[in-house]
Amino acid sequence: MRLANRVATTLIALVGFHTPAHAGDEVSVAYQTSVDPSKVAQADGLYEKATGAKINWRKFDSGAEVITAVASGDIQVGYVGSSPLAAAASKGLPVVTFLVAAQLGSAEALVVRNGSKIEKPADLVGKKVAVPFVSTTHYSLLAALKHWKIDAGKVQIINLRPPEIIAAWQRGDIDAAYVWDPALGKAKESGKILATSADVAKWGAPTFDAWIVRKDFAEKNPQFVQQFAKVTLEAYAAYRSNPKAWVANAANIEKTARITGAKPGDIAGLLEGNVFPLGKEQIALLGSPTVKAVSDTSAFLKEQGKVDAVKGDYAPYVSAGFVKTAAK
Structure with a gap:
């Protein structure tokens, strides 16, 4: 069974069956290896x-895995890409987007291996x-x-997580990969x-x-989410004020x-490859722009057979409320 279908099945089976921890207890947060300024705050224990x-x-290798963990109740807060977010919302997972972590640019890329004889898109x-299936790079x-x-259908698209992509690349088992760091850096x-x-x-x-x-x-824990934001x-402001x-x-x-x-030598370029929105930008994004992006992504995923149905309104899955309070 493809990962997309497994994730969909898991969402249907698990939504609403677990009660998460209160913020006064241990809170499980899923992060990924994307390079962004908040990793310093994470390292310093500021959260x-x-x-x-x-x-x-808890480190995860793909948004699809994060969504499965959030659906099970093992994770309360998670970092995901717009594609797995759209898939989750389309399946009715009870989540809300409270912060745009990054507007993606060159930090995610399609890399072709030297010797693969891929010189132009048609060569794919x-x-x-x-x-990684149901990821932003899969969508891209x-x-x-x-x-x-x-x-x-004429391209052999293989579902591999980033660590598996690195191993397959080094063995010469694949010709190209669409991925993010650290796998992207290894492939380059x-x-x-x-x-x-x-x-x-x-x-x-x-994508974002x-x-x-x-x-x-x-x-139950709005203040935790506000402080996290x-x-x-x-x-982000510390980085944006003087990169x-x-x-x-x-x-x-x-x-x-x-x-x-x-x-370490790649980090400056990776940071430049994305946009990290600040307070006012977040408030503007966490309305119709993000709702439209999730809706458009869901429609594309349905066209590609990755989700069964598209909801009429994705607004319930996006909220600027936590950022508005945090930005005051």
């Missing part, structure tokens, strides 16, 4: 200090392309193929970029990462590399 809660940080036909890959007028050592998510956004299929929270947990926004100075601080680089696994 725990602001919320007063013991946070169990018949080749093995790895991507399908959107890119559509833009290039390439039948996705012996490959070249064919397209980035910044390109795909220009072609009409933008988001922090989501279970609705039942948020209703506040710490993240403060970390060069932030990158020049060796401690920032060390902490980010330690948590994400990215190469």
